[in-house]
């Protein structure tokens with residue numbers, strides 16, 4: 001009863017307002033970047049009331065997973081619901097959409113800078129388009145060279161090397177800086 | 191039962207079984223980086239298995255979800271390739287198995303991106319990006335270990351020789367493959383052979399390893415005829431849900 005009363009008494013929150021609220025939801029594995037800045041939230045819209053039994057307006061949030069097996073996906077959906085509930089939206093449906101597949105190209109400049117400040121090198125290459133090498137570069141594999149220099153997030157040196165294609169999570173590779181010698185995570189173009 | 195359902199089981203079971211195998215390395219990898227990498231690959235494959243098996247359950251239309259298919263089927267109902275159920279062995283065995291599979295998986299997924307079934311196409315478009323990193327990693331390890339010490343070289347050659355007879359099964363076309371290929375749902379099984387072989391020969395060449403010439407082969411996984419290893423693997427995978435059906439935590 002109270003939910004219906006709230007919905008009638010207050011206008012529905014605008015898309016911009018809702019997106020600003022969701023800007024508070026951080027990726028649990030990279031807690032300096034929000035789900036908006038990562039490009040995980042693809043759309044928000046109020047659902048058409050036609051045919052719905054409940055008169056309480058329902059908000060649809062469309063999200064896309066970063067990786068198929070990303071264990072953060074369910075935590076993120078739960079965090080989105082709880083933030084929206086805290087802002088008075090009771091009916092929230094979080095729907096997962098696979099296509100188009102998430103790409104690091106959707107990360108905002110703010111997200112890239114936040115990653116760097118946090119000690120994670122942001123993607124150097126765009127994942128889609130001309131500089132995406134779909135062929136496997138055997139020479140680079142032999143020499144364990146990356147296709148491009150990944151600058152060290154600590155000292156900005158470009159003399160870095162790939163240690164492993166996988167770091168602390170599937171979305172990151174492990175690099176080491178040849179100048180300051182620190183290992184660091186690299187958010188892979190994807 | 192529909193051809194598409196059977197085909198989706200093949201896709202999902204390959205990922206599920208290989209993921210379970212790799213997960214057994216968790217905490218036992220030869221180096222921290224390897225431990226992390228293998229478990230991350232296992233996680234990618236598990237995510238892909240969930241997507242394929244969920245869709246398989248929908249296509250079947252008997253109310254079975256991903257969990258029912260993963261935990262409730264007996265070995266004879268699994269449709270994975272024989273290669274992925276071969277034992278982890280030493281690290282070189284695991285790496286060789288992974289490379290031979292990854293190289294094929296990438297070609298298959300590239301073909302499935304063009305599937306006439308939009309759901310299959312979108313899952314493949316997601317997965318192929320992940321598998322590209324898998325094959326870069328496993329190919330890099332083949333090259334590193336093949337060119338390592340005399341012992342690592344010998345072990346990698348043995349591993350490739352031992353696994354080779356399990357690779358031809360992938361390119362056999364049966365009624366299910368043919369039906370899916372003619373409907374545009376999947377690429378023809380045989381159409382992946384040339385590209386796979388070219389990738390494998392390139393990497394083995396760089397690794398200083400010899401591509402086996404042995405042509406006899408083992409088959410049956412796609413039809414549910416498995417080696418003795420699958421049963422043991424499923425015992426570990428399914429124990430909880432068999433002992434406590436529907437248990438959640």
Ligand SMILES: [Zn+2]
Nearest residue numbers: 152155177180
């Ligand atoms: Zn540095």
